[in-house]
Amino acid sequence: MYSPFDFNEAISHRKDYVDEALRGGSPVVGLTYEGGLLLLTVRRDQRKVYEIYDRHMFSAIGKQSDIENVRLSSIQIAHQEGFERSPDDVSIQRLVGFALSPALKKAFGEQFTVPFVIKALFAESGKTAASDLFYVLNYDGEFRQVHGVAVVAGSQAAEDKMLERLGEPNASQSREDALRQALSAWSVGAREVLRRQIGGKEDEEDLLNPLRDIDEAEADGVFLRDELKNGKLEVGLLERRANRESRFRLLPDSDIESLISEYR
């Protein structure tokens, strides 16, 4: 006999499984700036920020196979829609709300399938800065729309710290300022992830953290210097004034270099 208790338990087991698998992911920061939107993260080998359509990009934490599945589905749906209707009709709202979310929810709810391990951040560049937006899509199909500032990380604590660092959205800031701010938010999120990995508890004073005695800015510096030795900073941009059909481009190495030169 199948009782409500079993259902709750089953769901919570699946939730624990996915949460645990997501925990170590390198966070992603989404910000608006005067010229458009950016997604910033630090990666190892595999690319993490992808173009979906003319005005859309995406990044995620999770298992690579699941990220790839969501990425390819998104691209396919967007292009079919863009061809059969028009590129202007391709929207994140439809993509996430109509296609991806139901599929993820279904996979999460089915007892004998492996749930998706993914937390995705989509960005859409609108006609005006006011219509730029982000969508955060969770492994269980839940999603929410956010304006100005968006993050995904492996734990709620990390996301909270990142959002706190980012503060209020500022759509009129320069790209350079936005990048610096995003990198700083990434750093505080990734430090929280690391703290948990080496055994720190959620609400506990982080006695195990080797950086606990120095101030935040300095800790960021030490941490980033170390992370950027093995990792690669990756930034995707959707530029409103792009002279191309597609507004997406990856920030080239030369621009990345000037951003991270102080951590060399």
Add this chain to the structure above:
Amino acid sequence: MEITGDLWSLLEKSGHPITRSVAGNNQSGAHGSSSVTLPRPNDSHAGGGFVETHGTTVIAVKYDKGVINVGDRRATAGFSVMYDQSEKVLAIDEYTLMAISGSFARAMEVVRYLRTSFKLFERTYLQTMSLEGKLSELAKVVRAGIPDALQGIGGFIPILSTYDQDDKTGRIFFYDGAGARFESTEFGAAGSGSTQIRGVFDYIVKTKKPFHDMNREEALREALTLLDIAADLDAATGGFSKVLPLAKTISTDGIEDVPEDELRSLVESIESTYGQRSLPHRP
């Protein structure tokens, strides 16, 4: 959801018309008759039945930095001028131009198809589609239109121009109605006025110099003059005295429109130089 990464198979599955015959002779098989009754957009011409809108003359020539494409602005349906502002030279991606002649309806769908298909490929596989791949995609859609073309609708002939980044050279490909592809060393032309001027290209190459040795202005001047001759010899071709033609270049920097000022001054110079010569001489 099943992932294919290929627009054609997606559209086949969703039953999009680009993958199917409009005339429908291979679907129900009920009637293979050649008379197709569709609403007539323009009733001003004599003769019954549906007359499709066609693009007229388009020209592609090489020049020292790449390829130039030129087209008049006219689209005709039978003896009627449907439109005098049509754009028949269209960018497919950053380095690929397609000049279209024949059925407007089909050609515009094909342009949209190729644009989307190339983008889908690039975003899916994180690399640009190879030149060979792009040429095959175009052949595929031309081929799929054969049943309709045989019934008298949807037939179109494209010229594909591109810049080969590996060889640092422009390339021109033209097609026949069945999707056969040919590469041209110097030039390509399609549309109603193209047969009349075909030999002129050879004459220019043999008596002046190959197009790929010409600079931009020289090649553009030849292409515009050719367009003018096509307009003189073909009733459907618009020429350039009333509406400026459309000209685009592809070079290592990508696709650029030839600015209107430049076109206007070239057209005026061609008309003032040669315009009077074709008039009967009166002593």
